[in-house]
Amino acid sequence: MNTRSRWRLAANSTAYLVAVVAAFPIFWMVLSAFKPKGEVQSLHPRPWTTHPTLESFRQVLGVDGFGRYFLNSVVIALAVVVLSGVVVFLAAVAVTRFRFRFRTTVMVMFLIAQMIPVEALTIPLFFMFRDAGRFAPGIGLNTLASLILVQLAFSLPFGIWMMRGFVAAVPVSIEEAAQIDGASRTRILWRILLPLVAPGLAATSVFSFIAAWNDFVFAKTFIISATQNQTLPSALLVFFKPDENDWGGIMAASTLMTLPVLVFFVAVQRKLVSGLAGAVKD
């Protein structure tokens, strides 16, 4: 074996080793979710199980009502993805395809909005939603709508920044050609530009989906009395007990919470990576 292939072997082995370490917590979570209670609460945990069971899943979905929280999280994440997709697309077109006064100011404001520690805004937002709820109970505290609105707001600035690159990458000449062919402005926007930036929109939606799905602080703060409107992350805290944590339940709930994102992410990973690469080359 020459030096070159020995290097290659070492590099490949390192890659596999890192991959194992990176994936191990996920493996451990899924494994523990399928272990019988007795095995999860064992002093000498084993990296396998001979008696896989759905016991923990049955418990969290049945007794602890996680099905409901799961559904709430899905509703919020989907609403955010769809709504922010539309808003982000329109705004990205505005800032890439048009020159107008204050354009730079608008971009800087999006950038600043992206940097804001959202947790700091929980305090004013809490009171705003509390007061709004007096006039419009549908968007007050304890509602899914309040969480959708907040997540939508916080996903926009980053989405617009990300989308900007994708819109800019579409040659203006395509639109001009359509214009010459007599297509209306609206038609150009929805029928020509939108399909062309669809991969970018998909990549952007990954981030807004994940942000909405992961939200812990707002769900914990806004949903105080209407427990049926809790979402997965904040409901998970229920399992943390002062004396001994129910790790089987926690791992089953965590698995339920991770799998949708994981499947989604791995499914779009090629798009995401090539999207990044493409954008870099541009």
Place this chain on the structure above:
Amino acid sequence: MSAPTTTAPAASAPPAGRRRGAGPAAPPRGRRRTPLLLLLPAAVILIPLVAYPIYQLGLLSVLDFGQAQASGGVPTRFVGFDNYRGILTDQQFWTVLAQTVGFAAFCVVATLVVGAALAVLLTRIGRTARLVLTTASMAAWAAPAMTGSTVWSFLFDTNLGLVNDLLVKLGLSGFHEYNWFYDKWTAFLIVGAVVVWHSYPFVMVTLYAGINAIPAEILEAASLDGANTWTTFRRVTAPMLRPILTIVVIQSVIWDFKVFTQIYVMTTGGGIAGQNLVLNVYAYQKAFASSQYGLGAAIGVIMLLILVIPTALYIRTLRRTGNEL
């Protein structure tokens, strides 16, 4: 997750890629109102839900606003900079600030080192290995902060954790029933590990994309000119990657400065006697656990002010790299 993919890529855009209609080539198309109409939906959401709350945060920070005022029983009172004075003279604030900066610095450096090393590794390995490493990293990236926190807490659990059991089996009997979250530094270390685990994939993927975007001809030309690997890296690769690297660094700083969920969950709200507090959690606890909303808001304002610095640097970097905002 804050993964600013766009900005990074755009920053390295070579002049050839100027297709966005920038500069004199941009035709003054359409009526003036069109862009404003397109921005309207974003404004309708962002002004009441981001801009106005920032103003409200500033307002709350100069009010005496506690439980009594929140429930409307007692009128609010303007107290000027009293909240700020209270915070800045509180020894705990300075400890928390130092911890926040130290923790963020640790996470940023670790994330970058791991991410950059793996990005280089990705360029040196076979297809299968690359796919496996990328997929595993994607899994870590995709895992919600909440589940990352729960599973790592389980792995490092005092009695039932795999890590302690393994360490004892390796002969390190000191780790029998060792509580990683009892000590301030080991608690921070593990939370930091989770943060790095969640965020290195973004750095890795972005830098890998950046390395791949360097045209092969340039590297070939360098080797024809007799440059060795190190010289090529130093004189060609590194300068071409610098814009992306800068943006990745600044984004990591901003992101790690704002860590909340992992600290809150893994150290149950900031650690024993608040030993693991960072500014974010500190503000939250002041407001929602001790009902001192005015004080919490003041901490929030201080955080915003601190984050203005990297933001300004970020904008400057974007402009310097020839990016139009």
